[in-house]
Amino acid sequence: MKSLVNDKPNLFNIFYLEAKTETLRLFRTPGFSIPTLLFPIMFYTFFGIVFSMNPATMPTYLMITYAVFGVIGPALFSFGVGIAIERGQGWFDLKEVSPMPASAYIVSRVSLTFIFASLIILLLFAIGAMFGDVRLMRWQWIALALIFVLGSLPFCAIGMTLGLYLKSNSAPATVNLIYLPMGFLSGLWLPINFLPEIMQQFANLLPPYHLAQLALKITDMDLGFPVALHVSVLAAYTLLFMFLATKAYHKKDKQ
Amino acid sequence: MKIKILAIIICIVLFFMFLPEPTLEKTKTKSGSTELQKNGPSQNFIIRNVRFYDGNRLFNEVDVSIVDFKVAEISNQLPAQKEFAEIDGAGKTLLPGLIDSHTHAFQSALEEAINFGVTTELDMFTMPEFANDQQALRDRRSNTQSADLFSATILATAPGGHGTEYGFDIPVLSTVEQVSDFVDQRVEQGADYIKAVYSSDKSKIKYSPSISREILAALIESSHRRDRMLVVHVDDLVSATEAIELGADGIIHSFMDKVADQSFVELMVSRKAFIIPTLSVQASVAGLTNGTKLLSSLANTDYLTRQQRSQLTASFPNFGIPAQGFNNALESVSRLAKAKVVVLAGSDAPNPGTTHGLSLHGELALLSLAGLTNEQVIHSATGAVSKVFPVGRRGRIESGDLATMVLVNGNPFQNIEATKDILQIWKNGVAYVRKTYDDAVNPLQKIENGLITDFDQQEGSVFNRVKIGKGLAETTDQFAGGKSTVAISLKDKIGSGQAATNHYLHISGELRSGFMFPWSGVAYMLGESMQQGVELTDVKYLVLDAKGGSQTEQISVLLFQAGSLSPIQVDVKISSQWKNYRIDLDEISNLDRKNLTNISIVRAQQLGKFEFMIDSLKFE
Numbered sequence: 001m002k003s004l005v006n007d008k009p010n011l012f013n014i015f016y017l018e019a020k021t022e023t024l025r026l027f028r029t030p031g032f033s034i035p036t037l038l039f040p041i042m043f044y045t046f047f048g049i050v051f052s053m054n055p056a057t058m059p060t061y062l063m064i065t066y067a068v069f070g071v072i073g074p075a076l077f078s079f080g081v082g083i084a085i086e087r088g089q090g091w092f093d094l095k096e097v098s099p100m101p102a103s104a105y106i107v108s109r110v111s112l113t114f115i116f117a118s119l120i121i122l123l124l125f126a127i128g129a130m131f132g133d134v135r136l137m138r139w140q141w142i143a144l145a146l147i148f149v150l151g152s153l154p155f156c157a158i159g160m161t162l163g164l165y166l167k168s169n170s171a172p173a174t175v176n177l178i179y180l181p182m183g184f185l186s187g188l189w190l191p192i193n194f195l196p197e198i199m200q201q202f203a204n205l206l207p208p209y210h211l212a213q214l215a216l217k218i219t220d221m222d223l224g225f226p227v228a229l230h231v232s233v234l235a236a237y238t239l240l241f242m243f244l245a246t247k248a249y250h251k252k253d254k255q
Numbered sequence: 256m257k258i259k260i261l262a263i264i265i266c267i268v269l270f271f272m273f274l275p276e277p278t279l280e281k282t283k284t285k286s287g288s289t290e291l292q293k294n295g296p297s298q299n300f301i302i303r304n305v306r307f308y309d310g311n312r313l314f315n316e317v318d319v320s321i322v323d324f325k326v327a328e329i330s331n332q333l334p335a336q337k338e339f340a341e342i343d344g345a346g347k348t349l350l351p352g353l354i355d356s357h358t359h360a361f362q363s364a365l366e367e368a369i370n371f372g373v374t375t376e377l378d379m380f381t382m383p384e385f386a387n388d389q390q391a392l393r394d395r396r397s398n399t400q401s402a403d404l405f406s407a408t409i410l411a412t413a414p415g416g417h418g419t420e421y422g423f424d425i426p427v428l429s430t431v432e433q434v435s436d437f438v439d440q441r442v443e444q445g446a447d448y449i450k451a452v453y454s455s456d457k458s459k460i461k462y463s464p465s466i467s468r469e470i471l472a473a474l475i476e477s478s479h480r481r482d483r484m485l486v487v488h489v490d491d492l493v494s495a496t497e498a499i500e501l502g503a504d505g506i507i508h509s510f511m512d513k514v515a516d517q518s519f520v521e522l523m524v525s526r527k528a529f530i531i532p533t534l535s536v537q538a539s540v541a542g543l544t545n546g547t548k549l550l551s552s553l554a555n556t557d558y559l560t561r562q563q564r565s566q567l568t569a570s571f572p573n574f575g576i577p578a579q580g581f582n583n584a585l586e587s588v589s590r591l592a593k594a595k596v597v598v599l600a601g602s603d604a605p606n607p608g609t610t611h612g613l614s615l616h617g618e619l620a621l622l623s624l625a626g627l628t629n630e631q632v633i634h635s636a637t638g639a640v641s642k643v644f645p646v647g648r649r650g651r652i653e654s655g656d657l658a659t660m661v662l663v664n665g666n667p668f669q670n671i672e673a674t675k676d677i678l679q680i681w682k683n684g685v686a687y688v689r690k691t692y693d694d695a696v697n698p699l700q701k702i703e704n705g706l707i708t709d710f711d712q713q714e715g716s717v718f719n720r721v722k723i724g725k726g727l728a729e730t731t732d733q734f735a736g737g738k739s740t741v742a743i744s745l746k747d748k749i750g751s752g753q754a755a756t757n758h759y760l761h762i763s764g765e766l767r768s769g770f771m772f773p774w775s776g777v778a779y780m781l782g783e784s785m786q787q788g789v790e791l792t793d794v795k796y797l798v799l800d801a802k803g804g805s806q807t808e809q810i811s812v813l814l815f816q817a818g819s820l821s822p823i824q825v826d827v828k829i830s831s832q833w834k835n836y837r838i839d840l841d842e843i844s845n846l847d848r849k850n851l852t853n854i855s856i857v858r859a860q861q862l863g864k865f866e867f868m869i870d871s872l873k874f875e
Contacts, residue, residue: 057391122270135277142271220397 014100018108023115032077036116040070041123043189049132059132061191061221063124064144068212069188070120071148072155073179075113079159080166080175082109088168110156117152121145136219143218151211154234157241158207164248182206192223207237298324298684301333305344306666310351310638310651313630313668319349321658324396324684329654347678348666350633351652352659354640355615357507357531357601361385363560364604364611365401370558370689371612372661372680375649377601377640378406379486379507380418383444390445396657399685405646407450407486408441411474413464417452417488420463420771424736428466431473438477447645448484449474450507455494459512462490462574468497475502484644486531492519505529505643507601511537511580515587520594529597529643532588534581534621539608540571541581546608549617553675557691559613561850565816567614569607570845572821589626597643598627600636607821616675623671630668658684699850701790702781707872710745710758717745717760721779723874724789727760730778730855737770743777746868759870763804766862774813775865776857779872788817788852791874797838797854798873803829804866811859812838817850824859829867837875 026032048062086092095105125141128134136144159175166174183189185199186209192200203209210230216222299322307314307329318333319326335341352374358364360378368376378386386406393403411434412418414427428437441449451474454465466474471487478485479502486505487498491512498506499522509515509532515523523530538545546567550556556564592598600622602614609617615636622632641650648656658681665673680687708721718727731739741764748757766773782788801810810829813822823846827836840846858865 118267122267125270125274129275135275137276138271138274141274145271220395 011101011104014104015107015111018100018104019111022108022112026078026112026116032081033116036070036073036077037120037123039073040066040120041127043069044124045127045131047189049127057221058191059128060134060136060219061216063128063132063134064215064219064221065188065191065212067121067124067144067148068151068186068208068215069183070124071113071117071152072183072208072211074116074120075152075155076159076162076175076179078109078112078116079156080162081171083160083163084166084168084171087163106160110153113152113156114149117149118145121148140218144215147211147215147218151214151234154207154211154238154241157238157245160245161241161248164245182208185209186212188212207234210234299336299338300340300342301336302342302344302349302662303333305662306348306668307344307652308348308350308633308637308668309653310641311634316345319344319652321681321684324657326652326654326656326658326660329652342662342679344662346665348663348668348673349652350661350663350667350674351637351650352661352680352682353615353636353674354600354646354650355602355604355611355618355636356599356640356644357533358604358611359606360389360404360406360611365389365404366690367560367563367611368402368615369400369612369680369682369687371616372663372674372677373402373612373615374659374661374680374682375403375405375640375646376611377447377644377646378404379450379488379601379603380410381406381408382423383408387445390447396683399682399687403646403649405447405644406445407448408444408446410488411437411441411449411451411466411470413452413466413470415464416466417463421735428470428474431467431469434470434473435477438474438481438483442481442483446483448486448504449478450486450488451503452488453494453498454490455497457493457497458491460491465494468501471498471503472501492516495519496522499523499526499528502526503528505531505597505599507531508533508603509537509584509587511541511576511584514583515590520590520596523591523596524594527597529599530588530591531599531601532584532622532625533601533603533618534584534588534625535609535614535618536603536606537584538581538621539606540574541576541578542570542573543578543581544568544570544608545617545621546610546614549613549620552672553613558689559610560692562817563605563610563613565847565850566605566610567608568845568847569816569821571607585621585625588622592625592627592631597639598622598631598635599640599643600632613675619667619674620671629671632671633667633674699782699788699790701792702794702874704794704874707779707874709871710760717743725780725782728778728780730857731764731775732770732773735770735772737773738767739769739773739775740764740767741775741777748870759800759868761866761868762856762858763864763866764858765864766858766860768862772860773862774811774855774857774859776810776855776859777869778853778855780853782817782850782852788815788850791840791848791851794848794874795840796873796875797840798835798871798875799838799856800833800835800870801827801829802833802868803831804868805831806863807858807865807867809858809861810867811857813855813857813859814843814846814851815853815855816847817852822855833868833870835871 044062044066048059162175186203186206188208192203210233213222214230301318301320303318304316307317307319318330320328320333353372354375355373356377357379358376360376360381386408389404392398409425410418411428414429451471453471454461475485484504486507487503488507489495489498489510491510495506495510496519505528550567600618602609602618604611604614619632623629637650640646652660660681661677662679663673664676664678667673707723710720712720729741729743731741744761745758746761748759762777764775766775810827812825815822823843825838856869
């Protein structure tokens with residue numbers, strides 16, 4: 001009896017070990033951990049606090065948008081760049097033939113994204129509260145953190161698709177080319193109403209814009225569109241890219 | 256592993272526990288008590304059979320429905336809706352939230368404004384720090400407890416010109432080259448429009464230095480280039496004419512030197528310029544006590560703070576403008592209104608004789624007195640403003656707008672006084688509960704007669720040796736940006752034999768130019784703060800011994816009322832001998848003894864070195 005039970009693989013343990021090793025690996029890859037942690041913090045300190053145009057609202061507003069910027073970074077990079085590189089090195093194939101369930105691979109990367117996202121959120125909240133005089137109700141702080149963490153999911157899907165399509169040597173550059181302009185155009189660097197009208201219209205197509213609007217609703221700083229719109233756009237993006245990722249995965253198998 | 260994860264979770268929970276929350280200010284007010292307010296209309300409701308003004312047009316007996324904070328339908332007969340509260344509007348009038356087109360907003364201005372149905376204020380000079388905070392709030396639906404603010408931020412004036420006398424360190428204009436940068440800075444600091452102060456070289460009386468005609472022209476050009484309107488403060492007809500000729504969008508203050516002549520009226524018409532007459536403050540400048548009258552016309556003054564009440568009864572120093580000047584202003588407004596020039600209601604609160612909120616109602620009455628029809632008068636504080644200033648939908652009520660409106664009892668289109676009879680205020684669809692400030696809730700300390708100090712008490716520093724009140728302090732105009740100095744010390748009366756126990760207070764220093772009203776001396780602090788003073792109703796005399804130094808023959812006693820920065824001044828001639836002086840408080844006009852914060856004994860106005868001594872201060 002005892003051996004039978006032990007022979008059954010403990011799914012949670014697999015998930016945990018995979019996530020732990022991946023996390024360790026990423027923390028030991030300064031090329032990933034330092035920019036993803038540092039960029040949002042640096043930009044926020046710079047634009048949101050030191051050169052804040054309006055000390056009353058800007059630190060709060062930009063803390064939220066840079067947190068969005070911060071959480072989509074690890075999602076795009078750990079999935080997009082990570083998978084592309086592992087495919088290039090053949091590591092991805094090795095994992096595929098290992099007895100580890102495929103879900104562990106995804107779960108570990110999602111939890112990795114959550115861990116990095118949480119770190120960024122905690123750092124930004126601490127800086128905002130200490131140096132930007134950001135004052136929010138307890139529920140607002142918590143709701144924001146939850147929105148940010150869960151809001152990284154659509155970007156995990158986008159990252160996964162990118163990782164499966166892109167070539168390993170071009171992936172970091174391509175992901176950066178998507179990440180940075182998308183952040184800017186979605187009004188994550190500067191408040192969206194500072195951008196020209198036409199760019200504001202265009203932002204409607206971009207998922208970070210919708211995540212930011214959702215979060216800004218918590219502090220009553222959003223543009224006033226319904227929650228359902230933002231949620232459904234984000235959900236649509238998630239589904240679309242999950243579908244594309246599955247397609248890419250099967251296409252890869254046939255090659 | 257489990258312990259590690261647990262530790263991390265605990266850390267995160269602790270982190271969130273320590274994130275700062277906003278500090279909620281608790282106001283010491285009683286909530287209003289009318290039936291309507293108690294029941295607080297729910298968010299969906301219908302007002303039936305109400306006289307309704309949408310900011311531009313008047314409708315008699317219509318039904319207005321409010322759904323999800325917005326005005327939904329305005330119709331002759333709306334069907335009853337389930338779960339909609341119904342308000343009987345018969346005999347009542349529904350107006351858009353009122354707009355005061357000229358105020359100076361700081362401290363609690365916007366809370367005071369909404370308490371009287373003024374839901375938007377156009378500020379014409381305040382510090383950008385205050386304005387920016389409030390401007391950020393105005394487009395939020397949650398901003399239901401104070402009026403929305405639009406602001407010119409810092410005004411454009413000359414070195415030493417009007418606007419500099421308040422002691423704030425503000426940028427001033429002395430050359431045309433500075434103008435463009437000045438306007439850019441204002442726009443970047445969030446100015447919704449630009450305000451300038453101008454007095455022509457042809458003006459008969461110049462109250463203070465003014466920017467030149469060329470600077471005004473450059474200001475107009477730069478403001479328009481940055482897509483901002485330029486409004487000009489003027490004191491006389493010739494300055495007003497020049498400002499409009501140069502292309503200013505509007506003028507502030509209906510000048511009192513002359514009546515607007517036909518050519519000025521035609522100029523205003525052809526340029527489509529507007530005027531904000533601010534009759535309330537003009538009356539006050541001309542020495543009329545309309546603020547006091549407004550205060551006494553109220554059935555219930557509980558909606559005003561103590562500070563507001565003293566603002567209403569305060570008066571300007573005498574500018575030498577005859578009361579006839581005010582009639583000139585009324586006549587000019589009448590002529591301009593007849594020629595269909597846009598007139599906007601602005602109170603210029605909180606200048607002496609005016610206060611935020613209530614004084615707009617006073618202004619409406621004065622505009623009516625000037626001969627505008629009541630419909631024109633109400634238009635001037637609602638729909639007319641949104642046609643001129645970039646205030647969005649404010650001042651109007653149409654289907655789809657957030658319900659920011661005022662329900663008043665009676666018909667202000669017949670009797671303008673009815674605007675003050677407020678039944679309910681809504682801001683962004685939320686019923687606003689008017690704040691009341693009942694004196695009984697928070698009584699002030701009443702001062703008994705007796706010895707204040709003879710400076711002979713052994714203990715404590717020179718500043719603590721008082722038996723009544725809070726203490727003494729040095730006071731100079733440095734507080735307001737001036738440069739005067741003071742030195743205070745205890746000295747012994749020579750030849751008294753008991754030198755060590757017979758002290759007096761020796762005050763010396765120098766009055767230097769730097770502030771419009773230089774002063775230097777000692778302040779006797781009575782109250783807790785600038786806002787909360789003490790009651791002095793039982794005191795009839797302030798008694799003191801005083802003696803002048805070699806050249807000092809006059810000192811001044813300044814009586815500060817709560818919330819007011821302009822004290823009442825009583826001059827006392829002194830000599831080189833110790834003498835006893837009794838100041839009869841009953842003889843001081845305009846002194847409200849209910850809320851005094853400090854009595855300062857100073858040398859004022861005459862520049863140069865001074866020296867005087869005081870002893871044995873008493874209330875009798």
